[in-house]
Amino acid sequence: MIHRMFACLLTIPLLLTAAPEARAHAVINEGTAVAGSFSFITLRITHGCGASPTNQIRMKIPDGVIRVSPRFMENWTIEKRMKTLGTPYEDEAGNLVTETVDEIVWSGGSLPDGYYGEFQVRALMPDTPGETLWFKTIQNCQEGTIRWIEVPTREGQSPYEFKEPSPFIRIVEKPHGDKHR
Numbered sequence: 001m002i003h004r005m006f007a008c009l010l011t012i013p014l015l016l017t018a019a020p021e022a023r024a025h026a027v028i029n030e031g032t033a034v035a036g037s038f039s040f041i042t043l044r045i046t047h048g049c050g051a052s053p054t055n056q057i058r059m060k061i062p063d064g065v066i067r068v069s070p071r072f073m074e075n076w077t078i079e080k081r082m083k084t085l086g087t088p089y090e091d092e093a094g095n096l097v098t099e100t101v102d103e104i105v106w107s108g109g110s111l112p113d114g115y116y117g118e119f120q121v122r123a124l125m126p127d128t129p130g131e132t133l134w135f136k137t138i139q140n141c142q143e144g145t146i147r148w149i150e151v152p153t154r155e156g157q158s159p160y161e162f163k164e165p166s167p168f169i170r171i172v173e174k175p176h177g178d179k180h181r
């Protein structure tokens with residue numbers, strides 16, 4: 001597996017507070033999501049494992065993100081792997097919901113190197129402004145695997161220091177006066 005680190009390094013910003021402008025890697029396009037809102041999370045895969053095409057993507061849904069639905073894609077099989085919720089909630093119909101999506105697995109497609117692919121999910125974000133949510137992702141290719149799972153382990157550490165950083169978004173405050181997000 002040859003990871004094209006050279007191309008990646010040229011565009012890496014230095015601060016977590018900067019927009020996630022990494023041009024290569026696995027990143028989430030939106031960068032931020034509004035606290036307590038339904039939001040779109042678009043995972044962008046920008047290269048294969050070396051020249052090998054991507055056949056499967058597994059993305060972990062972080063705790064606190066619920067009501068997860070992946071976007072329908074004709075050429076991929078999409079599996080929702082579930083986990084038990086620590087705190088069940090009632091949906092609009094009054095049903096008690098005890099499970100939520102733990103991991104989404106896209107498989108059966110073939111994304112060639114030299115093209116980018118987008119894998120989208122809609123979900124309800126936690127009401128935790130300031131929090132960074134990590135969507136750890138495994139990219140499996142015809143030959144090789146890239147594990148986008150590195151997260152900071154100490155204060156001040158930037159994910160851009162890593163070779164294979166986990167995709168992430170930052171949760172931001174609801175704009176003032178906006179009650180309808």
Ligand SMILES: [Cu+2]
Pocket residue numbers: 004005008024025026047
């Ligand atoms: Cu990269």
